[in-house]
Amino acid sequence: MSEDLLRLEGVHTHIGQYHILQGVDLAVPKGGITVLLGRNGAGKTTTLRTIMGLWHASRGTVRFAGEDITQARTPEIACAGISYVPESMGIFSDLTVRENLFLAARGVKSFAEMDEARLEWIFGFFGALKRFWNQPAGTLSGGQKQMVAIARAIVEPRKLLLIDEPTKGLAPAIIQGMVAAFRELKQTETILLVEQNFSFVCALGDTVAVMDGGRIVHSGAMADLAGDLDLQHRLLGLSLDSHQ
């Protein structure tokens, strides 16, 4: 995991008059899960949206697979191989689960052309989707909607998944299931995962970066952070023990 798939160097992002990202340096190695931690308002979501081109960096560079995508448009970035699962999940509630996944499969023109083996692989993680295949996504529970959002991101092979707080608002039982799903997913995918639920990600993450005030204030191996209570306290104002 030495090769960086994604690299942000000195990235600044302004939203209106607000200076949100103030020089973010972040490297996401190829393979496994990189976790982006930080308090509310630290700039985690803005970092993902800047990578995705939904907000453009005012300074600095974003390089993906060796290409400069700093000023690329969102569709171009998506076509370059990055999937995005926003905090709001972004599912199309009027469309069925099948139609949501169909739209994410850019390479196919009809439902019949969808890769059945790939779908079965996804149903292996998220079996509920098979049961509710033809249900409008808006009628699903919060956990099931999150399954749709993640399934949509992996319905075709992608180089990198950006996932923003997938456990937010979900019941503990669902989160446990999601841990198992991510553990399987990271065998084949590269994931940049934004989370606030430390106990969820410390079991999953390979590398970690911590944000504060629009900057990366720590980066390293997740195992090192998980094993250092003082560092957790200093960076996150918490310890893993308090979450168990």
Add this chain to the structure above:
Amino acid sequence: MTAVPQTLPQDSPLAKVRVDVLPLLLVPVLALLMLPLVGSFPTWVTLTVAGLAMGMMVFMMASGLTLIFGLMDVLNFGHGAFVSVGAFTATMILLPMKAWVEAESVWMNLSVVGLAILLAMLVTGLLGWAFERIIIRPVYGLHLKQILITMGGMIVAEQLIHVIWGAEQIPLQLPTTFRGAFIFGDAALEKYRLIAVGVGLAVFVTMFLVLNRTKVGLLIRAGVENGEMVEALGYRIRRLFVGVFMAGSALAGLGGVMWGLYKETLTAAIGGEMTVLVFIVIIIGGLGSVGGCFIGAMMVALVANYAGFLVPKVALVSDILLMVAVLLWRPQGLYPVAKR
């Protein structure tokens, strides 16, 4: 890629799919309720068919506007310009080919009207493309400016019509075989109104199929709900915007031809006069909803017809009263479109 065991709880409760049928019942219930009030069955049939025909023509004009608003969040008060331009463009076929219009052959009449519709839709579609690029694009996300500049565009379009086709009214002759009525018992059903119902239904079914059975249609529906996510999936929503704007303008052009033939007289204000009615229809239906727009158009036209027969003074404000009643019942319209 081997399947792994299911890892998430499968027994989460699923909200039942609630098919919202109440708005679908509005049109038949209204028609049936009016039957005893109207008193005479033949009169009721005539009023109802006339109302449905007018509703279909209003739907043609409004359906594009509701999609434009839903997908692009654009308040286009210049939509009526496309109605006017469509109707006037049709005269470029219908007037020179008067012999075909006056011929007693259904096929010649259908051909000449079909040709006029094709040309009108082509011209208004291209005009829509130019309108989007020049007038709409600089004001995306700025509602007040959209209202001002599109109303300005409407005024400019009306003046251009005066320049190109003259300031005088232009009589538009209905093709010979489209005139007259079918008589069923004591009920007279005008042929042209039945044609309008047929064309309106064809437009509705086509839109329904495109929006539900094609990838482009699904993208439009998805874009109405969350355009940003459509882009994040790798689709250029700007192209969808332009395509929908052109299609919406072409549909307004079609509505203009049908409405012009119905009125048999054209003025440059023919589209502008319909603007308020068209907005009432899309507000009743739920901004962005084609199905809601269809029901809204039928309701507005039927209520206007029944009110015109039963209490003529109320007919002047029937569309406003209907809108108030619907919004008191459903403040987001009959079929509100989910927005992120």
